[in-house]
Amino acid sequence: MVMELLTSHASVRKYKDVQLSAEEVRDLIHAGQHAASSHFVQAYSVIHVTDTAKREKLAELSKNKRQFLSAGAILIFCADYARLEKAAAIHGKTINYSFAENLLVGSIDVALFAQNVAIAAESKGYGICYIGGVRNAPEEISELLGLPKGVAPMFAMSIGVPDEANEVKPRLPVEAIIHENSYDASKYDDLLPAYDQTMHDYYLHRGSNQKDTAWSQQMAEFLHEPKRTYMREFLKKRGFEMK
Numbered sequence: 001m002v003m004e005l006l007t008s009h010a011s012v013r014k015y016k017d018v019q020l021s022a023e024e025v026r027d028l029i030h031a032g033q034h035a036a037s038s039h040f041v042q043a044y045s046v047i048h049v050t051d052t053a054k055r056e057k058l059a060e061l062s063k064n065k066r067q068f069l070s071a072g073a074i075l076i077f078c079a080d081y082a083r084l085e086k087a088a089a090i091h092g093k094t095i096n097y098s099f100a101e102n103l104l105v106g107s108i109d110v111a112l113f114a115q116n117v118a119i120a121a122e123s124k125g126y127g128i129c130y131i132g133g134v135r136n137a138p139e140e141i142s143e144l145l146g147l148p149k150g151v152a153p154m155f156a157m158s159i160g161v162p163d164e165a166n167e168v169k170p171r172l173p174v175e176a177i178i179h180e181n182s183y184d185a186s187k188y189d190d191l192l193p194a195y196d197q198t199m200h201d202y203y204l205h206r207g208s209n210q211k212d213t214a215w216s217q218q219m220a221e222f223l224h225e226p227k228r229t230y231m232r233e234f235l236k237k238r239g240f241e242m243k
């Protein structure tokens with residue numbers, strides 16, 4: 001059952017006009033919180049954006065209009081060391097989260113938490129989509145949401161009743177991902193062209209947004225140019241100095 005749910009995931013970007021209740025969102029967050037957490041730091045917070053004006057502003061800033069405006073719930077997932085500062089202050093201590101390791105811990109924690117929320121939502125028949133687009137305007141979004149220092153928005157998630165059904169995207173074959181005992185790059189000479197063929201067929205024939213491309217081509221184009229080059233400075237300002 002869980003295996004079927006996991007392998008049937010497809011992002012949803014268009015929703016029916018049904019809002020999730022505060023209680024439903026709470027239940028999803030509660031399930032999400034049971035994800036494992038590095039050293040049990042629980043270094044994450046989530047902003048449930050219910051205010052229409054804020055949603056409209058987020059839609060504009062993140063350049064993901066349709067999702068932000070049509071979703072049944074919008075959640076902004078943040079790495080959070082501000083609460084840990086408070087916890088340490090109870091004991092008269094300050095904390096140090098100025099190393100790259102701390103940013104990794106916060107990023108991993110928030111991603112595991114979010115993926116649990118995603119699975120919980122999908123198990124209830126909702127669709128979801130992650131929205132990295134919040135990193136298009138991280139400063140403005142942090143200000144809009146009143147995020148204190150030590151808190152950084154990592155991604156958003158739209159959740160709602162699907163108004164579209166996308167095909168499951170074929171993943172890389174398991175053999176491409178799994179290595180036995182040591183990393184074996186030689187297999188990619190055969191595996192990547194074969195996967196490109198699979199993805200080429202998928203892109204050409206899928207229900208919407210068909211295109212004549214392949215996965216390696218998409219990756220080459222996407223990763224050739226630097227992306228969101230302001231993120232390092234932004235994170236440093238938030239207290240994530242990455243020493």
Ligand SMILES: Cc1cc2nc3c(=O)[nH]c(=O)nc-3n(C[C@H](O)[C@H](O)[C@H](O)COP(=O)(O)O)c2cc1C
Nearest residue numbers: 009010011013064129130131132133155166168169
């Ligand atoms: C961290 C993260 C950020 C993402 N950001 C966006 C986004 O800004 N806009 C969007 O439409 N999809 C976004 N996606 C969804 C991916 O495009 C999608 O998961 C991927 O193409 C695989 O498709 P699937 O989820 O339908 O299987 C994001 C996914 C992740 C994990």
